[in-house]
Amino acid sequence: xxxxxxxxxxxxxxxxxxxxxxxxxxxxxxxxxxxxxxxxxxxxxxxxxxxxxxxxxxxxxxxxxxxxxxxxxxxxxxxxxxxxxxxxxxxxxxxxxxxxxxxxxxxxxxxxxxxxxxxxxxxxxxxxxxxxxxxxxxxxxxxxxxxxxxxxxxxxxxxxxxxxxxxxxxxxxxxxxxxxxxxxxxxxxxxxxxxxxxxxxxxxxxxxxxxxxxxxxxxxxxxxxxxxxxxxxxxxxxxxxxxxxxxxxxxxxxxxxxxxxxxxxxxxxxxxxxxxxxxxxxxxxxxxxxxxxxxxxxxxxxxxxxxxxxxxxxxxxxxxxxxxxxxxxxxxxxxxxxxxxxxxxxxxxxxxxxxxxxxxxxxxxxxx
Amino acid sequence: xxxxxxxxxxxxxxxxxxxxxxxxxxxxxxxxxxxxxxxxxxxxxxxxxxxxxxxxxxxxxxxxxxxxxxxxxxxxxxxxxxxxxxxxxxxxxxxxxxxxxxxxxxxxxxxxxxxxxxxxxxxxxxxxxxxxxxxxxxxxxxxxxxxxxxxxxxxxxxxxxxxxxxxxxxxxxxxxxxxxxxxxxxxxxxxxxxxxxxxxxxxxxxxxxxxxxxxxxxxxxxxxxxxxxxxxxxxxxxxxxxxxxxxxxxxxxxxxxxxxxxx
Numbered sequence: 001x002x003x004x005x006x007x008x009x010x011x012x013x014x015x016x017x018x019x020x021x022x023x024x025x026x027x028x029x030x031x032x033x034x035x036x037x038x039x040x041x042x043x044x045x046x047x048x049x050x051x052x053x054x055x056x057x058x059x060x061x062x063x064x065x066x067x068x069x070x071x072x073x074x075x076x077x078x079x080x081x082x083x084x085x086x087x088x089x090x091x092x093x094x095x096x097x098x099x100x101x102x103x104x105x106x107x108x109x110x111x112x113x114x115x116x117x118x119x120x121x122x123x124x125x126x127x128x129x130x131x132x133x134x135x136x137x138x139x140x141x142x143x144x145x146x147x148x149x150x151x152x153x154x155x156x157x158x159x160x161x162x163x164x165x166x167x168x169x170x171x172x173x174x175x176x177x178x179x180x181x182x183x184x185x186x187x188x189x190x191x192x193x194x195x196x197x198x199x200x201x202x203x204x205x206x207x208x209x210x211x212x213x214x215x216x217x218x219x220x221x222x223x224x225x226x227x228x229x230x231x232x233x234x235x236x237x238x239x240x241x242x243x244x245x246x247x248x249x250x251x252x253x254x255x256x257x258x259x260x261x262x263x264x265x266x267x268x269x270x271x272x273x274x275x276x277x278x279x280x281x282x283x284x285x286x287x288x289x290x291x292x293x294x295x296x297x298x299x300x301x302x303x304x305x306x307x308x309x310x311x312x313x314x315x316x317x318x319x320x321x322x323x324x325x326x327x328x329x330x331x332x333x334x335x336x337x338x339x340x341x342x343x344x345x346x347x348x349x350x351x352x353x354x355x356x357x358x359x360x361x362x363x364x365x366x367x368x
Numbered sequence: 369x370x371x372x373x374x375x376x377x378x379x380x381x382x383x384x385x386x387x388x389x390x391x392x393x394x395x396x397x398x399x400x401x402x403x404x405x406x407x408x409x410x411x412x413x414x415x416x417x418x419x420x421x422x423x424x425x426x427x428x429x430x431x432x433x434x435x436x437x438x439x440x441x442x443x444x445x446x447x448x449x450x451x452x453x454x455x456x457x458x459x460x461x462x463x464x465x466x467x468x469x470x471x472x473x474x475x476x477x478x479x480x481x482x483x484x485x486x487x488x489x490x491x492x493x494x495x496x497x498x499x500x501x502x503x504x505x506x507x508x509x510x511x512x513x514x515x516x517x518x519x520x521x522x523x524x525x526x527x528x529x530x531x532x533x534x535x536x537x538x539x540x541x542x543x544x545x546x547x548x549x550x551x552x553x554x555x556x557x558x559x560x561x562x563x564x565x566x567x568x569x570x571x572x573x574x575x576x577x578x579x580x581x582x583x584x585x586x587x588x589x590x591x592x593x594x595x596x597x598x599x600x601x602x603x604x605x606x607x608x609x610x611x612x613x614x615x616x617x618x619x620x621x622x623x624x625x626x627x628x629x630x631x
Contacts (some may be wrong), residue, residue: 048475061413068450210451
């Protein structure tokens with residue numbers, strides 16, 4: 001099965017019943033599969049006039065209580081920034097698939113990249129937090145899409161599947177389980193205000209349209225009633241701190257990664273395609289001491305994973321960008337961080353990684 | 369059946385509209401029409417974009433979605449397609465709908481989604497202090513047209529007709545009875561209904577164009593409107609119609625294929 005199709009199948013299994021999208025390479029197969037499948041499951045597929053409309057439509061659909069998703073790539077992702085912020089401030093559960101390609105601008109439509117990792121975190125104006133998942137296999141395109149929907153419901157924020165052309169267009173054998181664990185919308189309790197929260201419960205219940213809550217939803221700074229309150233310093237500060245805190249304070253629970261070779265001095269930190277390359281060199285050279293962190297969730301960044309490598313003298317971060325997550329790694333550790341950018345559309349080869357390993361090994365010195 | 373006053377969200381009063389603003393009139397006519405329709409508040413969703421007009425959604429008692437600039441129709445498309453049982457009403461303005469939201473406007477009309485779109489056209493960007501819009505008449509003054517507007521304007525009703533909406537009308541805040549009836553007709557008509565309301569903005573438009581008093585602006589709207597039937601007759605007779613006038617009345621009522629009908 002192709003990665004993009006696995007993603008669409010995962011969404012359907014998670015209960016997605018509204019897809020609004022716009023054709024763009026290399027994500028189009030997600031939309032095509034949704035167009036085919038939605039009528040069969042009683043859902044809605046709609047091809048919108050652009051990506052701004054696509055994300056608008058899924059936010060509107062989500063307020064009717066439906067699980068909703070869109071899929072795009074760089075240029076469309078840039079257009080979506082406006083309403084990613086709207087989904088964040090209104091706390092609308094939505095899932096956005098970004099099958100990344102080379103940028104900036106139209107860039108390399110058919111080639112792979114990971115250049116939107118910072119954009120998904122910080123691309124829309126203002127302060128808020130999001131969750132971003134990074135599959136490195138077709139199986140994970142399925143599993144992490146299911147997980148993306150569950151996290152969107154749990155945290156009421158935009159959740160991104162930050163895939164790339166390599167994994168999106170890859171074909172692998174996958175196992176689709178008979179059923180998956182699904183988190184459903186948690187309805188607002190009657191008598192509670194729409195955005196009423198406390199320190200222990202920073203995510204409010206959801207006042208679904210048509211359920212009698214008579215909620216007013218606005219992108220303006222709002223109080224617990226949902227009413228605009230745009231010049232009160234405390235209202236704004238409390239809201240923004242909660243939007244950030246509800247995700248960041250749970251980052252260690254949200255964290256999803258696997259690690260290997262925890263006693264190594266040289267540690268690769270990867271997400272997406274480079275994970276496969278690290279696994280290949282570890283398989284090719286079982287005698288070498290290679291540490292590896294594979295992140296399945298990049299945002300919120302799980303900095304505690306770095307402490308799992310007490311002997312680490314260098315973290316090598318191969319990315320298909322100029323070092324976006326590498327910079328985040330460097331922010332959290334006194335250990336040396338080596339950026340290993342790969343641009344142009346190809347994934348890292350085992351040779352790329354072995355050269356970096358040997359170079360760092362020589363600098364560290366000592367035996368293996 | 370809820371009365372007009374029940375359709376208002378009382379704890380949101382007082383509203384932010386300036387003294388003499390026409391938007392309250394349009395809101396009142398809309399809620400009167402909703403009440404006349406016998407709609408239930410909990411079956412209705414109001415969607416709006418950004419600008420003075422779009423604050424109207426927050427003054428209704430129903431579920432309401434105050435969205436981003438220009439995008440109201442795209443959000444409303446998601447609401448209505450995901451849940452066709454809702455009555456969906458969109459409030460928008462001339463800048464919101466025809467400038468930043470122009471693409472969504474023509475595509476919503478083309479899809480002919482079953483909802484009612486009410487545009488409060490005050491010919492100006494009121495919320496930001498009176499800048500020219502695509503509907504600012506040629507020669508009119510605004511803070512960004514200090515020498516008089518030079519650009520040709522959009523005719524929003526004709527645009528909606530061309531793009532495919534099933535029901536299109538234009539009235540003014542002077543024509544309260546006709547406006548209310550027209551909104552109700554729009555709500556009754558399957559498909560996208562577009563009701564353009566020429567609305568006065570004495571604060572931002574009037575002060576720059578010698579129409580400071582609300583009544584002066586309402587009289588201006590009355591005096592410059594011409595019934596569409598009369599306009600078409602004059603056109604057929606080859607008569608010259610002053611380009612400072614605008615047509616009012618029902619532009620189209622038809623039954624093109626519709627999306628998002630109640631199941």
